Amino acid sequence: MVRLARLREALSVAEGDPELVRSQLQAFGRQIPLLYFILLVNTMAVAITHVNCAPAWLSIYAPIALCALCVIRCVRWWRARHRVLTHDKAVPELRKLIWLSGIFGIAFSTWSLLLFPYGTAYQQAHVAFYIATTVLGGVFCLMHLRAAALLVLSIVILSFATFMVFTGSPVFIAMAIDMTLVGIALAFIVELYYQTFTGVVHAQSELLASQQKTQRLSDDNFRLASIDSLTDLPNRRSFFASLRALSEQALGSGGSGFNVGLIDLDGFKQVNDIYGHASGDLVLQEVGVRLLALAEPGIFFARLGGDEFGVLAQHKQSNETLVELGQRICDTLSQPYRVAGNVAELSGTIGWAAFPEAGTTVAQVFERADAALYVGKESRRGTPVIFSTEHETRIRRSSLVTQELRHADLDSELFLEFQPIYDVISQRTIGLEALGRWHNARLGAVKPEEFIRIAERTELILRITEVLLHKALDEAARWPAELYLSFNLSAIDICTSARARRLIDIVQASGVPPHRVSFEITETAVTRDFEQARASLTMIKKAGCRVSLDDFGTGYSSLSYVHRLPFDTIKIDRSFMTDVDTNSASKKIVKSVLDLCRNLGLECVVEGLETSSQAAVVTALGARAVQGYLFSRPMRASAIAAYLQTALGQGYAVEGQT
Incomplete structure (x- = not known):
C-alpha cells in the first residue's frame, strides 16, 4: 500500500504546493522548444531513411502528422509564453501536460515500432537509436515534471523492450534488457533531480517569505519613523x-x-x-x-x-x-x-x-x-x-524691532503723549488719554502699532505697561482733580488675576484716586479669554477704577459684552466718523450706540472727530464726550498746562507747570 501511494504521488500533480506547481510550469516552459526540436529532427531523420522501404503512410504521412502536432504545440506555446496562471488554472494545465506527454509517448513509440520491421539491419538499428536518443532527450526535457518524465519513460521502455523480447533474437533481447536497466537508472535520476528541484523551490520560497517578512518589518519601521501616529500624515x-x-x-x-x-x-x-x-x-x-x-x-x-x-x-x-x-x-x-x-x-x-x-x-x-x-x-x-519681498522686509523689520525692544532702556526710551477728551456741552476738557510712544537711538521713533504688537507677542508688554502707567500716573497727579486719566491695556495685562492686582497696586501707590483712572480695553483683548477678562476687569472695577470698552463697533459681537462686563464707558470707533456727516448709515449707527449707552446708564465717548461738520452732527445726535484732532492732537506732558490755560481758556493750573 505504501509503495502504491508513493507511485500515485509520483504520477500526480502537487496541488497543495502552489509554489512548486508555478516553478514546474515555468521550468517546463523554457524546455518546450528543445523537446519539440529533438522530436522533429529525429522523426524526420528516421522517416527519410525509410522512404524507399516502408509504405508511404508509415514513412511519409504518419511522420508528417506527428511533426505537425509538434509544430502546433510550439505555436501555441509561443503565443501563451508570457501568460501568468493562477494556481487554480495552473493545476489543470499541469495535468493536461502530463496526459499530453503520455499521448505523445504512445504515438511516437507506436510509429517507431511499426516502422522497425522494414528495411535492412542498419535501418532497424537507426530505429533503435531513434528510440534511445528520443527517450533520453524527452526525459531530460521533462525532468521538472516528474510524472510526465516517468510516464514517457515507462511507455517507451516497456513497449520497446516487450517488442524486442517477442522477436526471439538474442541480440534484440539483450538490447531490451539493456534499455530496461538504463530506463530504471533514468527513473532514479529523474527522482533525484526532482527532489533536488523541489528542495530548491522550497528553499527559494522560504527565502522569499523571509525577505518579505524582513521587508514588512522594514516598512513598519519606516512607517513608524516617517508617519505621525496621531494624524496618519507624514511627519x-x-x-x-x-x-x-x-x-x-x-x-x-x-x-x-x-x-x-x-x-x-x-x-x-x-x-x-x-x-x-x-x-x-x-x-x-x-x-x-x-x-x-x-x-x-x-x-x-x-x-x-x-x-x-x-x-x-x-x-x-x-x-x-x-x-x-x-x-x-x-x-x-x-x-x-x-x-x-x-x-x-x-x-x-x-x-x-x-x-x-x-x-x-x-x-x-x-x-x-x-x-x-x-x-x-x-x-x-x-x-x-x-x-513676497514686502513680507521679507516686514519680517526683517519686525526682527530688528524685537531685538531693540528686548535690549531697550524702557524707562528712558518710553514716553507719553496725551490727547484730551472734551465735553461739548460744558465746553471743557474732562480727561486725557495716555498714548505710549517709543524713541530708540538706532530706530528712531517707532510707531505704537508696530512696537505694541511685537511687545504683546513677546510679552514685553507687561514691562511696557508698568513703565507707561507709572509715568501716566505721575503726570495725572499734577492735573486738576476734575480731569481723569484714560490708559490703554492689552490682553496680556488682564490675562491673569495677578496681573490685574499688579495694576491696582500701582494705582493705589501713585496717590491718584482710583476713580480718576479709566482703563481702556479692546473687544479683541476681551475675546482671547472672556472669563479671565471678566474676572480681571471686575477686580479693577471693585478697586474703584473705571473700565472702558475701546473701539466699539469694530468687532462682530460687541453687544454681547456690554451687559456681561463691568463697563463704565463705551468709545465709538473713529472709523464711523469718516463719513458721519454724509452717510446716513454711519449716522444711524452712531445714534443707536448713543441711545444704547443712555439706556444702560453708560458714558459714551466719540473718537476721531476731525471737522466741525462731524462734531455738529454727533452733537445733534446726542453725543457729549468727544475726542479727535478737531479739539487737539496728542501732546507731550509738558504742553498740557499751556493747553488747559490757553487753548480752551479753562484756566486750569497744573502742579509744577505753572
Whole structure:
C-alpha cells in the first residue's frame, strides 16, 4: 500500500504546493522548444531513411502528422509564453501536460515500432537509436515534471523492450534488457533531480517569505519613523526629506520648481485650554482626516508638530492656483469640530513660498513660507498668503524691532503723549488719554502699532505697561482733580488675576484716586479669554477704577459684552466718523450706540472727530464726550498746562507747570 501511494504521488500533480506547481510550469516552459526540436529532427531523420522501404503512410504521412502536432504545440506555446496562471488554472494545465506527454509517448513509440520491421539491419538499428536518443532527450526535457518524465519513460521502455523480447533474437533481447536497466537508472535520476528541484523551490520560497517578512518589518519601521501616529500624515522628518529631494531634483534637472506651504490652526490653544489635551488630539486627528481628503497627485500634506502642518505642491503652481488651493484648505479646516459634546470653531491660515524664487535652499524656502504664514496670522487669519519681498522686509523689520525692544532702556526710551477728551456741552476738557510712544537711538521713533504688537507677542508688554502707567500716573497727579486719566491695556495685562492686582497696586501707590483712572480695553483683548477678562476687569472695577470698552463697533459681537462686563464707558470707533456727516448709515449707527449707552446708564465717548461738520452732527445726535484732532492732537506732558490755560481758556493750573 505504501509503495502504491508513493507511485500515485509520483504520477500526480502537487496541488497543495502552489509554489512548486508555478516553478514546474515555468521550468517546463523554457524546455518546450528543445523537446519539440529533438522530436522533429529525429522523426524526420528516421522517416527519410525509410522512404524507399516502408509504405508511404508509415514513412511519409504518419511522420508528417506527428511533426505537425509538434509544430502546433510550439505555436501555441509561443503565443501563451508570457501568460501568468493562477494556481487554480495552473493545476489543470499541469495535468493536461502530463496526459499530453503520455499521448505523445504512445504515438511516437507506436510509429517507431511499426516502422522497425522494414528495411535492412542498419535501418532497424537507426530505429533503435531513434528510440534511445528520443527517450533520453524527452526525459531530460521533462525532468521538472516528474510524472510526465516517468510516464514517457515507462511507455517507451516497456513497449520497446516487450517488442524486442517477442522477436526471439538474442541480440534484440539483450538490447531490451539493456534499455530496461538504463530506463530504471533514468527513473532514479529523474527522482533525484526532482527532489533536488523541489528542495530548491522550497528553499527559494522560504527565502522569499523571509525577505518579505524582513521587508514588512522594514516598512513598519519606516512607517513608524516617517508617519505621525496621531494624524496618519507624514511627519516632520518625512516632510523635510521630501523637501530636500524636490530641491535637489529641481536644481539638478533645471526643473520649474515647486511650492511649500505652512498651515497653522487658529484657536487650537483655546481648545486645549478649555477642553483638555485629549480633546485637542481628537481635533488634530480630524484635521489629518480632512487634509488627507484634500490630497491628490502632486499634493503632499504632513504634520510638522503641534498644530502646525506642511504641504508640498510638487509641481510649480501659479499664484491663482495657490490661492484657490489654499482657500480650499482654509475653508475645510474652518468647518466646525465636535469636541467633548461641544462644537469648537477653528480656522487655518496658510503661508506659501515658491522654490527657487523665494529661496534656493530648503532652509530659505521654509523660512519664507513661515514668514508668509506669520503675516497671515497677524492680519489675514483664515486665508492663504503668498510670500513676497514686502513680507521679507516686514519680517526683517519686525526682527530688528524685537531685538531693540528686548535690549531697550524702557524707562528712558518710553514716553507719553496725551490727547484730551472734551465735553461739548460744558465746553471743557474732562480727561486725557495716555498714548505710549517709543524713541530708540538706532530706530528712531517707532510707531505704537508696530512696537505694541511685537511687545504683546513677546510679552514685553507687561514691562511696557508698568513703565507707561507709572509715568501716566505721575503726570495725572499734577492735573486738576476734575480731569481723569484714560490708559490703554492689552490682553496680556488682564490675562491673569495677578496681573490685574499688579495694576491696582500701582494705582493705589501713585496717590491718584482710583476713580480718576479709566482703563481702556479692546473687544479683541476681551475675546482671547472672556472669563479671565471678566474676572480681571471686575477686580479693577471693585478697586474703584473705571473700565472702558475701546473701539466699539469694530468687532462682530460687541453687544454681547456690554451687559456681561463691568463697563463704565463705551468709545465709538473713529472709523464711523469718516463719513458721519454724509452717510446716513454711519449716522444711524452712531445714534443707536448713543441711545444704547443712555439706556444702560453708560458714558459714551466719540473718537476721531476731525471737522466741525462731524462734531455738529454727533452733537445733534446726542453725543457729549468727544475726542479727535478737531479739539487737539496728542501732546507731550509738558504742553498740557499751556493747553488747559490757553487753548480752551479753562484756566486750569497744573502742579509744577505753572
